[in-house]
Amino acid sequence: xxxxxxKTGVVGLGLIGSSICLALRERMGIFPxxxxxxxxxxDKALKLGIVSDIVSLNEAAENCRFIILAVPVxxxxxxxxxxxxxxxxxxYLTDVGSTKAQIVGKADLILPExxxxxxxxxxxxxxxxxxxGARSDLFEKAPYVLTPTKKxxxxxxxxxxxxxxxxxxxxxxxxxEEHDEYIALISHVPHVIAxxxxxxxxxxxxxxxxxxxxxxxxxxxxxxxxxxxxxxCISNKDNIKKGLNNIKALIEKFEKSLDEGDEKKIMDFFERxxxxxxxxx
Amino acid sequence: xxxxxxKTGVVGLGLIGSSICLALRERMGIFPxxxxxxxxxxDKALKLGIVSDIVSLNEAAENCRFIILAVPVxxxxxxxxxxxxxxxxxxYLTDVGSTKAQIVGKADLILPExxxxxxxxxxxxxxxxxxxGARSDLFEKAPYVLTPTKKxxxxxxxxxxxxxxxxxxxxxxxxxEEHDEYIALISHVPHVIAxxxxxxxxxxxxxxxxxxxxxxxxxxxxxxxxxxxxxxCISNKDNIKKGLNNIKALIEKFEKSLDEGDEKKIMDFFERxxxxxxxxx
Numbered sequence: 189x190x191x192x193x194x195k196t197g198v199v200g201l202g203l204i205g206s207s208i209c210l211a212l213r214e215r216m217g218i219f220p221x222x223x224x225x226x227x228x229x230x231d232k233a234l235k236l237g238i239v240s241d242i243v244s245l246n247e248a249a250e251n252c253r254f255i256i257l258a259v260p261v262x263x264x265x266x267x268x269x270x271x272x273x274x275x276x277x278x279x280y281l282t283d284v285g286s287t288k289a290q291i292v293g294k295a296d297l298i299l300p301e302x303x304x305x306x307x308x309x310x311x312x313x314x315x316x317x318x319x320x321g322a323r324s325d326l327f328e329k330a331p332y333v334l335t336p337t338k339k340x341x342x343x344x345x346x347x348x349x350x351x352x353x354x355x356x357x358x359x360x361x362x363x364x365e366e367h368d369e370y371i372a373l374i375s376h377v378p379h380v381i382a383x384x385x386x387x388x389x390x391x392x393x394x395x396x397x398x399x400x401x402x403x404x405x406x407x408x409x410x411x412x413x414x415x416x417x418x419x420x421c422i423s424n425k426d427n428i429k430k431g432l433n434n435i436k437a438l439i440e441k442f443e444k445s446l447d448e449g450d451e452k453k454i455m456d457f458f459e460r461x462x463x464x465x466x467x468x469x
Numbered sequence: 470x471x472x473x474x475x476k477t478g479v480v481g482l483g484l485i486g487s488s489i490c491l492a493l494r495e496r497m498g499i500f501p502x503x504x505x506x507x508x509x510x511x512d513k514a515l516k517l518g519i520v521s522d523i524v525s526l527n528e529a530a531e532n533c534r535f536i537i538l539a540v541p542v543x544x545x546x547x548x549x550x551x552x553x554x555x556x557x558x559x560x561y562l563t564d565v566g567s568t569k570a571q572i573v574g575k576a577d578l579i580l581p582e583x584x585x586x587x588x589x590x591x592x593x594x595x596x597x598x599x600x601x602g603a604r605s606d607l608f609e610k611a612p613y614v615l616t617p618t619k620k621x622x623x624x625x626x627x628x629x630x631x632x633x634x635x636x637x638x639x640x641x642x643x644x645x646e647e648h649d650e651y652i653a654l655i656s657h658v659p660h661v662i663a664x665x666x667x668x669x670x671x672x673x674x675x676x677x678x679x680x681x682x683x684x685x686x687x688x689x690x691x692x693x694x695x696x697x698x699x700x701x702c703i704s705n706k707d708n709i710k711k712g713l714n715n716i717k718a719l720i721e722k723f724e725k726s727l728d729e730g731d732e733k734k735i736m737d738f739f740e741r742x743x744x745x746x747x748x749x750x
Contacts, residue, residue: 312681312682313682331681333679374676374684375681378666378683379683380723381666381720385716387745389654390741392651396745398655400592403749406686409683411746412739418736429728432720435666435720436717438668438669439717447710455699458691458695462692464691465667465689468680468688
């Protein structure tokens, strides 16, 4: 089936859901319907031309052949259950949850044969939220992780690959478990750390007043939606704890070098960081 | 003395020194001479019109009535000693070091009466370095901390205030000790943490490949000059250790909430961070 004609529904019109809608419309000529229980968000999305219509979950399940779940992890887990009994056989289903093992595990367990599910995670975002912050180019050249399992069929992988490339992103394939391990390191743990940095100056207005570019850059992600991050942390608890313990160990090693006045070790720490970070650009 | 006519020398033509030169030239009509021992950097600065001439430290001390030290903290400490015996009485001296207690303490101790010293710290920067990264608007609306002591005279405070406003920054006044305490929290500790985050994925190319905007923003400052940061950490060791311990405690508290599955406490952590960070913009 060509993607171009496929009736698509996006559940959740936050930043990611709304940006997917805009990218689908501008790049692939697909104008999705939206499912959104928050009336303000729904009104905004309609007004901004992000979706063609707002429908109920059941209407979306009945009429759409491709459904994208773009809600917090906890809500994705609920919706997979709801959709399992109402989606049409032959339809495609994906989610954009920031954790994969728990979600994909549940989908594999409860979705009937005919539902073509593949979990995904676009590595893009912004501290903005909702339809107002949406951009059709949010996924431009961004990594988009797809997490097939033994239960995923080839047709679904092909379909999702076209979708990912269609919105401008680059598909990466790995197991849900690998995804959760890597993403803990480069997203979930940094997010908790950004929260700790900000909270460490919570009661210090003078320090906040002096905060310059470096601090602002480092803590921008702390402005994200607390519900999204609460769900992520619960869902990927073990990997996040492992990552946080690793950070604590690196901090302690650094403190030891400071205590010993070991200039070489202190330099090594910053040099390694500078070199490694230089590889990302 | 009006600043406009004052012969100025900038020692160290890295990002901050070069940007001060450009700001002085464009905004105040002052075209400083530079002192720079790295030949490449000196050549670049001359070629880019950042300084009118490259001179030796002794020539600068002899001819300039305002000297700005824009080198790493360890080097500032050395130069204050060298300059104490060669600067002309009535001249002004400042430094841009990221720690103040050690530097100002030494300056107060060894500079002769006639040298009008006041320590400062512009809260601006970039991950770029050297004359190539210099910008005349780097200090535009940036906080610029000045750290007067009992030994600082009014004339010097007035002079430095005109300089700071002249390059577009906003003067903030506090003691060297207060400065070091606050700046540890919003600059030095975050810098070490950014280093730890990057170093935690040093051996993980797959994680690096997936690194998205949030990780890049959080770790951009890890690309700064390791020598500068080694000096800062040694000079402000106690405040940095205190701040790092505080971050470790916040991480541990968060881990405890995770272990207990306490959704409310996890939400509170992210909500407080989001609200506090929102105050900075």
